[in-house]
Every structure is written in C-alpha cells, then in structure tokens.
Amino acid sequence: MSFSFKRILPHILVLIGFVVLSLAYFSPVLQGKKINQSDIMHYIGMAQQQKEFAKTTGEETYWTNSAFGGMPTYQLGAKYPHNYIKKLDLTLRFLPRPADYLFLYFIGFYILLLSLKVDYKLAALGSLAFGFSTYLIIILGVGHNSKAHAIAYMPLVLAGIILTFRKKYILGFLLTIAALGLEIVANHFQMTYYLLLLVIVLGIVYLIDAYRKKQLPHFFKSIGLLSIAAILAVGLNATNIMTTQEYVKESTRGKSELTINSDGSAKEVTSGLSKEYITEYSYGILETFNLYIPKFMGGGNREDVGKDSDTYKAYINLGASPIEALQASRNAPMYWGDQTIVEAPAYVGAVIIFLFVLGLFLVKGRLKWWLVGGTILSWILSLGKNWFFIENPKPDSNPITNFFIDFVPLYDKFRAVSSIQVILELCIPVLGIFALVRLFNDFQKNEEKLKALKYSVAITAGLALVFLLFKSVLFDFESFRDDGYIEAYGQPFIDAIIEDRKSLMTTDTLRTLILVLLSAGAVYFFLKKKLSEKLVVVVFAVLLLFDLVSVDRQYVNNDNFVSALKVDKPYQANAADKEILKDKGHFRVLDMSSEGQSKPGRTAYFHNSLFGYHAAKLGRYNELMEFHVYKNNMNVLNMLNTKYIIAEEQGSIFPYTNTETNGNAWFVSELKQLTSANIEIRVLDSLDTKTKAVTTMSDFSGKPEIIRYKVDSIASIQLKAHKPNYLKYESINSNNGLAVFSEVYYKEGWNAYIDGNLITHFRVNYVLRALEVPKGNHTIEFKFEPEVVETGSRVALASSAIFGILLLLAVFYTFKKKD
Structure with a gap:
C-alpha cells in the first residue's frame, strides 16, 4: 500500500460512511420509493408542458402557457446549452433523492473543516451535526429542494475561500470556482445572497487580522484571486444568471408602476418586495430557544400529542369518539409563536450548542470572530419585523431589518427572512467542533479548559434549569390563534392545549439538560484523563446522532415516502379535466374547484391555467389577478381567452363553457x-x-x-x-x-x-x-x-473552456513540482 493511499484511505472510509448514513436515513429510496414533497408536486404541475414538449420534439422551450397565462421557464428547470457545471452537479448527486442532498450536506461540511486543518474524525463529526440539523432535513420533507441544494454547497465555497487565505492559492482558487459555480447552479439566489453576507463578515475579520499582522499584501492578493474565481463561477452559470436578471425586472420582485392596491388604498412604493411581504415570516425572539430546545414553542402547527394528552381528553369531553379524538390529537395546535406557518422547529441541537458555547471560551482569533459575527448577524436579520419590547410589531419595527431593506443592495428582493438562519446553522457546528479541537490540543492548560467547561455548563444547563423551574411564571403559552379555538370549542379546550404545550416544553427542556450534562461529563472525564480522545469522539458522535436524528424523525421519516408512480404522476384527470382535454384548441382554464384552489399546480398539469404556483410570477399579471381575476371580472377573463371554468357544486366537479370569450x-x-x-x-x-x-x-x-x-x-x-x-x-x-x-x-x-x-x-x-x-x-x-439564452450560452462555453485549461495547468504544475 503506497503512502499516498494510506493518506486518503480515511477520507474514502468517511465518504462511504456518509453514503451509508444518507441511504439509511432515507431508506425507502432503496425500495424504489420517492419522498412526497408538496412543493415538488406543484413544480411538476407547472413544468409538465415544457417536459412534454421536450419529450415530443427533443427541443427545449423557454416559455410555457400552462400557468399564469404564460411565463418564461427560466425558473422552472429550463435546460441551457453548454451548462457543464450542471453536469458536474448531477455527477455529485449520484444518490437517489433526497439522499443526494443529505450526502452533499455531509461532504461539503467535511471539506470545509478539512480546509481549516481539522482532523478527519472531528471533521466527520461536524458533518453529522450540520447535515442532521433539523431545518435542513425539514426543507427536504416539504420539497424546498433548490434551497437545500444551495445550502449544501455553502461550506464548499467557504472551503475554497479559506484555502486561498491559507496561501493554498492554486487549490483555493480552483475550488472556489467550482464550488461557487455549483452554488449558483442550485438556482436559489436568496441562499447564495445570504452566503455572500457571511463571506463579507469573514472578509472584514480577515482584513482586520491581516492589518494587525502586517499581511495586507497577502490579503489583497487573495481577494484578487477570489474575485477572478467569482467572475469565472458566474461565467459558468452565465445563462441562468442573465435570464434570471432579465426576468426579475418583470416579476413580482421588480418595481411596479402601480401606486395603488386593488382596494384603492395607497401602495408602498419600492423597487423590490414590500416590507410587509419581506417580513411576513419573521422569527420570534422567544423562538430563538427552539434552536436549543426542540419544542420550546410547541414544535410545529400540527403535533402528535398522543392518547395520554390533555388535548385527547378535551376532545373526548367534547363528545368525540376515541378514534376521532386520537386522530385530532395527531394534529394538535401546539405551536404558540407568532409565525403563521411552522412545520417544525429549527433545532440546531443541544449537544452542538453546548460545544458552541464551550468554543466561545476556548477558541481564539479570527476564526471565532467571523463565526460569532455570522451567527449574530444571521439571528438578528432572521427576526425580521420583531424587535425587543415591541408588541404587535409593524414591518419596519426592527431598525436593523429596516436598514438592510432600505440601503443594502438586493436585500429587498427576498422574502421569508427567517430562512437566513441557515447561516447560524452553518457557523455553530464549525465553532462547536473547534471547541473539541482546542480541547484535544496542548495550547491551553487544563485549568483553563476546566474553567471554560464550568462557564459553559453554567450558561447552558443553567438556562435549561431556569425554564424548567419558572416556565409558568415566564410564559403564558398562548397563541394568537387560540381565540378561534375558544370560539369553536370553549375555554376548557384551550386550557387543555396550554397544558400540553407546557408538557412539551418540560419534556424537551429536561431532554436538553440531560444531553448537556452528558456532553459536559464526556469533556470533564477527558480532562481528568478518564476517557481517551477517540472515545470522546465516539461519545459525541452517539450523542449528536441521538440528539438530532430523534427530532428529525418526528417530522421527516418513512411515512413521507410513497410509490414512485405517485410522485412522478401526482395528478389524475377528473371528469372535468377529461371533458376539457377533448378540446384540442388553444385556450385557458380557470379552476374554481376546491382541489384546484388548494393544488394550483394541478390545473397547470393538464391545461393552460390562469393560476399556478410560483414565488416569482410576472409582476403585471400578478397585479391583474389581484385587481380582476380573483374578483371574476368577466371582461378580463374573456380577454384572457378563458374558455372553460371548472366549478364545483355539492361535491360534483364539472366544466362550464364560457361562450363569451374573445378568442385567441x-x-x-x-x-x-x-x-x-x-x-x-x-x-x-x-x-x-x-x-x-x-x-x-x-x-x-x-x-x-x-x-x-x-x-x-x-x-x-x-x-x-x-x-x-x-x-x-x-x-x-x-x-x-x-x-x-x-x-x-x-x-x-x-x-x-x-x-x-x-x-x-x-x-x-x-x-x-x-x-x-x-x-x-x-x-x-x-x-x-430569447437572445439572452444564446448570449449566456456563449459566455458559459468560454468560461468552461477557461476553467478546464486552468485545471489542466494546475495538474501539470503540481506534477512538475513533485518531480
């Protein structure tokens, strides 16, 4: 066995372990099943027409008529010529979905920690903490694939940047090109934008450090290389970026010419989204503790509290049968935060947060400060409109969010500000793993490490104890939704719900306390030389997996998987669809049935629909819908050639033929x-x-x-x-x-x-x-x-050629240097 193979063997074994873990968590994929993702069902409906066109003609269409009266397919999975970075991405995602994304989480974070010179065992441990972070698993369950895709490549981009700053210029430069190219190809520009904010924080910290160490020439040399790498990465994705840039101006993310709303009221004039829309999903200040205690705020909107719950008894007291009560208790409204929809808590993990706090005391220098800076910035921005001591906040209540929307370029193009917490979900595990790195080295005395351990336990375990002992004093466990339940079921029902909310917090707080004490115990016994370094790594691997996977499985598990046929063909034509499909003309369909309204992608699957499901619709068409289509203005429906209206009456669905349409x-x-x-x-x-x-x-x-x-x-x-x-x-x-x-x-x-x-x-x-x-x-x-596709494809081809030449030159130089 050669020396070089001995060096890479541990990494090969780690990669095999990542494959096994990814397939084990999503084991139904081994049976040919696919995960049932609600958002992907909508996407399949929206993209059906372009897929059928490509299948029939062998050509790609960049326009679809199937939704919103017609729109470009640029954000619907359009395939562009010379998109070779996409081929690399598909090669890396060789596992069945969604195991492929989980594998990318692992491998990207592993490479990031290796670039920081972390031992492979601890790098693998950190990958588990990152990959199984609850939010990252939840988004796979609901179908936010492009978001997961972009998050998975974030650590890889950081790895390239850090290698460059470590004077590994060639490797860092090439890795940055490839990683950033892959990041952009994921096509979730919001996540890429958040990564840019973290990179800016990192850059500021490194600049200050370079100034203090009188290494500014090296810093600016690195910045120059990274700038060229970024340009080439953008070039690899030129078509996607250029089409998106063109489209966004015409979409709901662009500037509207209207100054009024559909009700006649004055409209907020903005070049992007409105502040109200941007901050709609703002993370609650109290919800911060969800990162540490999974069901601190009750979990999700629908929680299974079981037969032994007060909620179950309340349903029985209301006259429900045991079966009805059990069924209702599986969807109990436990979440008592301020967000409108929460599928699950964004749990980072008690174990890794304990290590993060320990890292605050043990880790020194620039690494600590860009990680802490990124964590704080991410948390503050995730609050959106929420701010301290402000009840019923308005969209502009948070001065920092307000500043970013008004003055930071492009920040007003993205909504759901709570999703910026992906940055802290990346930073916390890095610093947590570095706490173990510092624990295992001899740079600090044991007395200092024991002191850091004492402070960390006091903060983390102390916080859990406060919540256990004083929860009823500190919190009322009431939700803004409770009034509706009181009106429907009476006050005793809500009293039962509140008791179950308290019970969930108590159980999970106690769970967190135990995990913290076990983690602290492992560190203590290592410092007392009762446990070896390897055994400590094993203990933390077990604790991390138990901590995160046990929570993840409550929300994404084997029950989320169905037969592949059901996913690939999620919609079946009903009687109305079949009747309309007999007409081979060119027209549009307005689906007013309950199924058509709840599943807007469904109508687009079969017909040219007036509605659809997309986060960035054409702006003018969206305004037309708000002013007229939603109000059933027949003049407007006629000019849109709405020949059929699917109606529903007493459970029967039928197509109404509109004979007054204007025609094509x-x-x-x-x-x-x-x-x-x-x-x-x-x-x-x-x-x-x-x-x-x-x-x-x-x-x-x-x-x-x-x-x-x-x-x-x-x-x-x-x-x-x-x-x-x-x-x-x-x-x-x-x-x-x-x-x-x-x-x-x-x-x-x-x-x-x-x-x-x-x-x-x-x-x-x-x-x-x-x-x-x-x-x-x-x-x-x-x-x-579209000329933009042709122009972008030429740029992508040229960028791919340049990258290929640089890669060959780097390989040649490396071998020549070895010789």
Whole structure:
C-alpha cells in the first residue's frame, strides 16, 4: 500500500460512511420509493408542458402557457446549452433523492473543516451535526429542494475561500470556482445572497487580522484571486444568471408602476418586495430557544400529542369518539409563536450548542470572530419585523431589518427572512467542533479548559434549569390563534392545549439538560484523563446522532415516502379535466374547484391555467389577478381567452363553457392612450375588451389620444398553429387594423412577424400583446427567441473552456513540482 493511499484511505472510509448514513436515513429510496414533497408536486404541475414538449420534439422551450397565462421557464428547470457545471452537479448527486442532498450536506461540511486543518474524525463529526440539523432535513420533507441544494454547497465555497487565505492559492482558487459555480447552479439566489453576507463578515475579520499582522499584501492578493474565481463561477452559470436578471425586472420582485392596491388604498412604493411581504415570516425572539430546545414553542402547527394528552381528553369531553379524538390529537395546535406557518422547529441541537458555547471560551482569533459575527448577524436579520419590547410589531419595527431593506443592495428582493438562519446553522457546528479541537490540543492548560467547561455548563444547563423551574411564571403559552379555538370549542379546550404545550416544553427542556450534562461529563472525564480522545469522539458522535436524528424523525421519516408512480404522476384527470382535454384548441382554464384552489399546480398539469404556483410570477399579471381575476371580472377573463371554468357544486366537479370569450385574437375599433398604469388597470373594470383596447406605452406618442380603426364584417384573425414558444395566425381585413392577442406580453424574447418580416408589437390592456396589421391577407407569427439564452450560452462555453485549461495547468504544475 503506497503512502499516498494510506493518506486518503480515511477520507474514502468517511465518504462511504456518509453514503451509508444518507441511504439509511432515507431508506425507502432503496425500495424504489420517492419522498412526497408538496412543493415538488406543484413544480411538476407547472413544468409538465415544457417536459412534454421536450419529450415530443427533443427541443427545449423557454416559455410555457400552462400557468399564469404564460411565463418564461427560466425558473422552472429550463435546460441551457453548454451548462457543464450542471453536469458536474448531477455527477455529485449520484444518490437517489433526497439522499443526494443529505450526502452533499455531509461532504461539503467535511471539506470545509478539512480546509481549516481539522482532523478527519472531528471533521466527520461536524458533518453529522450540520447535515442532521433539523431545518435542513425539514426543507427536504416539504420539497424546498433548490434551497437545500444551495445550502449544501455553502461550506464548499467557504472551503475554497479559506484555502486561498491559507496561501493554498492554486487549490483555493480552483475550488472556489467550482464550488461557487455549483452554488449558483442550485438556482436559489436568496441562499447564495445570504452566503455572500457571511463571506463579507469573514472578509472584514480577515482584513482586520491581516492589518494587525502586517499581511495586507497577502490579503489583497487573495481577494484578487477570489474575485477572478467569482467572475469565472458566474461565467459558468452565465445563462441562468442573465435570464434570471432579465426576468426579475418583470416579476413580482421588480418595481411596479402601480401606486395603488386593488382596494384603492395607497401602495408602498419600492423597487423590490414590500416590507410587509419581506417580513411576513419573521422569527420570534422567544423562538430563538427552539434552536436549543426542540419544542420550546410547541414544535410545529400540527403535533402528535398522543392518547395520554390533555388535548385527547378535551376532545373526548367534547363528545368525540376515541378514534376521532386520537386522530385530532395527531394534529394538535401546539405551536404558540407568532409565525403563521411552522412545520417544525429549527433545532440546531443541544449537544452542538453546548460545544458552541464551550468554543466561545476556548477558541481564539479570527476564526471565532467571523463565526460569532455570522451567527449574530444571521439571528438578528432572521427576526425580521420583531424587535425587543415591541408588541404587535409593524414591518419596519426592527431598525436593523429596516436598514438592510432600505440601503443594502438586493436585500429587498427576498422574502421569508427567517430562512437566513441557515447561516447560524452553518457557523455553530464549525465553532462547536473547534471547541473539541482546542480541547484535544496542548495550547491551553487544563485549568483553563476546566474553567471554560464550568462557564459553559453554567450558561447552558443553567438556562435549561431556569425554564424548567419558572416556565409558568415566564410564559403564558398562548397563541394568537387560540381565540378561534375558544370560539369553536370553549375555554376548557384551550386550557387543555396550554397544558400540553407546557408538557412539551418540560419534556424537551429536561431532554436538553440531560444531553448537556452528558456532553459536559464526556469533556470533564477527558480532562481528568478518564476517557481517551477517540472515545470522546465516539461519545459525541452517539450523542449528536441521538440528539438530532430523534427530532428529525418526528417530522421527516418513512411515512413521507410513497410509490414512485405517485410522485412522478401526482395528478389524475377528473371528469372535468377529461371533458376539457377533448378540446384540442388553444385556450385557458380557470379552476374554481376546491382541489384546484388548494393544488394550483394541478390545473397547470393538464391545461393552460390562469393560476399556478410560483414565488416569482410576472409582476403585471400578478397585479391583474389581484385587481380582476380573483374578483371574476368577466371582461378580463374573456380577454384572457378563458374558455372553460371548472366549478364545483355539492361535491360534483364539472366544466362550464364560457361562450363569451374573445378568442385567441381579434380586431378592435379603438385604441385609447392612458397616462398611468393606475388608470390602465382600473379601466379594465368596465372596458369592452372585444372592441376597445387601452395602452400606456410610448409607441403612440405624438398621435391622437384615441386612435380609431375600421372593422368590417369580413375582418377576422384565426390561430392556425400553436406551440408553447410559437403561434401562427392568418388574418383577413379590408382595412388597416389593430389586432389584440390573448397572450401575455413579454418584451424580451417574443418577436412578431408579418409575412416573415419582423415587426414591432406592443402591450395593451395591461398584459396583452397587440400589433397593427396592414389590410389584406397576412400570416402573423409570434416566436419566442430569447437572445439572452444564446448570449449566456456563449459566455458559459468560454468560461468552461477557461476553467478546464486552468485545471489542466494546475495538474501539470503540481506534477512538475513533485518531480
């Protein structure tokens, strides 16, 4: 066995262990089952049309008509030419989903700790703490795959940066390119943005350290290399980034022209999302203790409290049968925090937090400060609108959140601020593992380590004791939702719920206290030379796995898995779907059934739907929905070519045929120029869209306010061919006319042709396309030809070639140096 193989053998064994653990936790994948993720079901519905198109034609469409009247597929899994970094990503994710993401959690964090010169055994231990962090498992259960994907590559990016600062210039530079390229390919820019905030904290700390040590030339050399690495990583993902940048301006994340809401009230004017929307999911200050005690705030919105609970007895007292009471008790409203929806607590772990606190006393220098800085920043920003001593906070109550929204670039493009806690979920295990690193080395005297242990136990165990002894004094265990339950079931029912909330906190606080004392005991006996270093690692591995996995399994377990067929084909056509599918025309469907409303991706799976499920819809179309579609304005539904409305009556679902629809295209007799978007969207309340159109575009500046067109009885325009990215019409008109098309206007990509000649089209009726058609018989075509895809693909190809050449040169240089 060669020396080099002996060096890599432990790492190979660790990787095999990660594979085994990933498959063991998600063991149903070995039986061919797949995890049932609610968000992925919606995604499958939204992406069905483009998948079918690719399957049938072998081509990729970058536009889909299946949802929201039509939108680009840029954020729906579009596949781009020369996206070689994606091929690398798919190679790394060789395990069945979601075991592949868990494996990425492990391996990324392992490499990060190795880059910090941590022994492989402790690096593996830290990987367990990170990978099994409850929030990271929960997001796999609900289907936030792209978020999990991006989080998994965060440690790898940090590893590349740290190696560069450690003067491993070649390795750090190349790893940063690849890791950041993989991070971006995950396509969750919010997580990547949060990583950037952590990197800035790291950079500031390293700058201060370099200044103090008079190493500024090395610092700026590293920054230069990392900047080039970032540019190349962006280049590898050029198409994805450029299409997203183009799309975001037109999406709900971009600036709106409206200054009013659908109810007529004044609208908050912002270049991004509103503060209310951004801070909707703000982490409660008290909820911070969920990181340390799993069910401190009751757990999730629906908890299984079992037959021995007060909730079960309360249901029995209300007249429920034992079976009904047991079933209801499995969905008990235990969560008493302020967030609207909480699937599970964001539990980091009692064991790793104990080690984190120990690390605060044992670890010195820049490592400690960027980890602590990242943790504090992450926690404060996760509070969103919540701030100390403020009851019923407004969206701008937190001055730090307010500052970031108003002044920090791009911060106002993202919502669900509580998710920034992924940063502290990364930082805490790193510092916790370094507590063990310092514990095992001889840099500090045993007396100092025992003193640090004493302080850590006093803080962590003391906090748990305070909660155990004084919980009824400190907390009322009441939720803002409780009034509804009191109205429905009476005060005794809520009293029972509160008792179970207290019971959950007591049980989990006692659990945390025991885990802390066991952890402290392992450290104490090591310092007293009663336990060896290896045995301490084994003890902490057992404690970490028990601590985290036992909580994780309460929320994501084998029950989440179903047959692969149910996941791959999550929707079955009902009677209404089958009837509508007989019509091979091009039209839209409004699904008003209860299933269509609760599963908006379902309608998109079968039809061209007015609704859908997406975090970044086209902004103008979203506003049209708020002002008119949700209110069933038939003029607007007709102009959107809503031929079928799926209705539900007494449990029966049927399709209603709308005979008044405007059709695919029509000639209008009048175009009126309006002065503002506010007027344009409001006038649709009463506008006869069959004969009139309105616009605010500048194409007609200098022309009369109202332009009239002659429309005679023979004027017609018919759709002859349609695909998601192509529409062909034949027009007949004895006069010059203005044609309106029931298709969503999207300037960047859709081109209009008359008889093969490119012409200008424009936006009318707030969201639709229109163009002037000369008299006579003509062929009109719309083609989706986004230049951004072609340009981005060329940049991606060039960046991939440069990276490949640099990689070959690095290999050549390394071997030459060895020789």
